[in-house]
Structure formats: C-alpha cells, structure tokens
C-alpha cells in the first residue's frame with residue numbers, strides 16, 4: 001500500500017467512495033474501531049492533537065462515572081463554537097504578563113502593543129489576503145459595524161442589505177441597526193433570503209438568481225462563509241462576482257469559515273470581511289477578532305470612523321484600526337497562529353474530508369432513514385452532502401427529543417452544542433480531533449439513543 005493512503009487531490013472525489021477505497025485496501029470494515037485507529041496512525045496531521053489542552057471528563061459535573069472513565073479526555077466536537085486552548089497560549093500569555101509586571105511592554109525589544117509580523121502573515125494566509133489588507137482588532141460584530149460605516153451608504157434606489165434568513169442573530173440585529181441608523185426601515189431594506197419550502201439550506205443557484213434579479217436595489221450583500229446552524233459552505237467567489245456585476249458591495253462574516261475551509265479573500269475580490277478567532281482559531285472566548293478590506297479600496301473616500309492613523313494612508317486597513325489591541329489577547333492569537341504554521345489550511349481541509357466523511361458514513365450506517373418505516377430512531381443530516389458545500393461541521397436532526405439525547409451524550413463525555421429549534425452541531429475539528437473520536441462519538445450516540453428511548457418510553 002502507498003505510504004500515504006490519503007489522496008492529496010480530492011477534486012470531484014466523494015468521501016464515502018474514498019473511505020471505501022481505503023478500507024478495502026486495508027482489509028478492514030469502515031464501521032470498526034480498528035479502522036478509525038488505523039486512520040489516526042496513518043494520518044500525517046495526527047501529531048497536531050498534542051498541541052492542545054483537552055477538557056477532562058471529570059470536570060463536567062453531568063458526567064456519570066458508571067458510564068465512562070472520568071479521567072479521560074472529553075470527546076470534543078464543539079470547535080465550531082469554541083476551539084480548544086493551545087498549550088502554547090499558557091507560555092505566551094505568561095511572557096506578556098511578566099513583561100507587563102516589569103513595565104517592559106512598551107519599551108522592550110519587541111513592542112507587544114503591535115501585532116507580531118509572523119502572526120499577521122499566518123493570519124493573512126488563513127484568509128487568503130495580503131498582510132496589508134487585514135487587522136486584528138475589536139470583536140467580530142464591532143468590526144462588521146465599522147466596515148459597514150464605509151460599505152453601507154444607502155440611497156433611495158439602492159438601500160437594501162441582503163443576508164440569509166437564518167443569519168446569526170447578532171448579524172441580523174447589526175444589519176437592522178445599520179439600516180435604522182441611516183433612517184431606513186428594516187422591513188423594506190433588510191432582505192433575508194430563505195431556502196425553498198421544505199428545504200433546510202439555500203440552493204447556490206437561488207442565491208445567484210436573487211442577486212441577478214434584485215441586485216440593483218441592494219447596497220451590501222453580507223453572507224456567512226459557513227452558515228452557523230446548517231454548516232453550509234457558500235461559494236463566496238460566485239456570490240462576490242454576482243454582487244459586483246450588479247454594483248453591490250460584498251462582504252462575509254467568516255466566523256465559522258476561518259481556520260475551517262480554504263478562503264481567498266484577495267483573489268476572490270471580496271470587498272470586506274470580518275471573523276472571530278475563538279472558534280476554529282482557538283484563541284479563547286471573547287478574544288480579539290479579524291477584519292479585511294480589499295487593497296483596491298485603498299485611498300477611497302468612503303466614510304470611516306477614524307482612529308490613530310487618520311490621514312496616514314499607510315495601509316488600506318489602517319484606516320479602520322481605532323484602539324490599541326490588548327497584548328494578552330494577541331498572545332492568544334499568536335499561540336494559535338504558531339499551531340497553524342505547522343500545517344496549511346489545504347492539508348487541514350484534506351483531513352476534514354476524511355474525518356467528517358467518516359462521521360457522515362457512520363451516522364448514515366447506524367441511523368439510516370429506512371429506520372423510519374421500522375419505527376426506529378433516525379438521524380438526518382441537514383448539512384449539504386457535497387464536500388464543496390460543507391466544512392468540518394455536520395448539523396444533525398433527530399427523530400426523538402434532542403435534549404434527552406444531548407443529556408445522555410454529556411453523561412458519557414461528549415462535548416457538543418444544541419442549537420434551537422432542533423439541531424445538534426458536531427464538528428470533528430481536523431487540528432485536534434481524531435478518527436477514533438469520531439468512532440467513539442457515534443458509539444456514544446447509539447448508547448444515548450438507547451438510554452433516552454427507555455426514558456422517553458417510561459415517561
């Protein structure tokens with residue numbers, strides 16, 4: 001067998017067929033525990049797991065020691081919400097604290113109030129931008145507001161903001177408040193694009209059709225890179241092109257895309273973007289966010305809320321940088337970027353193909369839709385099936401009450417989150433999740449269904 005069993009060129013490939021190919025070559029069943037361990041042994045990125053601190057099951061007060069070994073690491077499937085802490089964060093934060101205590105923070109050899117150049121160039125690689133186009137500053141929603149100060153300049157004819165109907169609530173409120181700030185009415189100026197009836201996700205062609213039809217009244221298109229609820233990955237390049245063809249500015253909220261999928265903001269000609277760093281970038285809750293403005297907007301005369309660089313015209317993004325960033329937060333982002341520097345997004349995405357592919361395979365194997373006719377539980381995946389249309393996350397809908405299943409999984413050491421009304425999001429993050437984690441997760445899911453159904457029947 002070839003030394004690397006994981007094909008590098010996955011264009012047009014199907015996750016299930018690739019896993020079947022590997023399992024045939026290895027003469028193992030895809031559904032076996034040994035197969036998941038074999039994939040971990042063989043995967044060239046498995047070493048990255050050691051870079052992270054895992055929560056131990058015993059710190060979860062709902063864990064049940066009769067069901068699980070509480071001294072073990074959690075099965076952490078929540079990187080889409082909050083990434084794990086890199087070990088390096090502790091060291092780098094301590095260094096900064098020491099420098100602050102010694103009053104060296106402003107005067108030392110390294111100026112810790114300015115972002116580290118290596119950190120910035122790694123961040124630029126992750127979002128596919130030039131270093132001069134990005135900043136690390138504020139929080140995600142604050143950055144979106146600051147960017148809309150420039151890019152949302154409604155007129156009587158072109159006053160709409162196009163978002164999707166399941167946009168993250170804060171994005172929805174942010175867009176609504178921008179519209180109101182300019183004296184327009186969200187009822188007529190905020191367009192929320194809905195999937196077709198009975199469908200969970202937007203069809204890519206419907207997004208483009210809508211922009212082609214209505215684009216002349218749209219000032220700004222603000223879409224996510226990856227949809228937080230369904231896990232759908234949007235074709236950012238096509239949306240940008242369609243928007244530009246109609247004279248709209250196009251920006252992206254990359255919260256669930258950054259560190260998860262390949263992004264080429266500069267080459268796709270995106271106007272602006274913002275992202276948080278606490279999900280797939282693992283910098284810790286509330287940590288400093290990112291922002292991008294395309295170089296073509298340098299020296300434009302758009303309105304801006306200026307800060308220390310007013311009139312300096314140094315880089316396109318410096319016009320948007322207002323307050324000094326916190327050195328401790330930057331230490332967390334530096335730690336994260338050091339881990340990403342050990343690999344590439346392309347390689348991580350490649351691991352995701354197999355990792356999320358295995359999750360999909362096992363779920364479809366153990367909870368097939370044909371169970372419905374037999375009155376057995378089903379799990380449906382509302383995330384688009386095509387690998388080009390999803391990242392690490394799969395969003396699951398159960399045929400039995402979600403909260404009971406979630407409780408049972410938590411007792412057994414799984415960390416994942418419930419999103420109302422009825423979804424559980426599962427994200428095997430390729431930086432630190434293993435194939436064995438995926439196997440264990442599905443095993444726990446099966447046990448949880450069994451346990452929950454007896455509770456539900458008893459009730």
Ligand SMILES: Cc1ncc(COP(=O)(O)O)c(C=O)c1O
Pocket residue numbers: 139140141142168170171224228253255256276
């Ligand atoms: C898609 C999306 N947008 C915006 C936000 C809000 O980010 P913040 O509270 O950091 O501004 C989140 C937070 O999880 C998010 O998932």
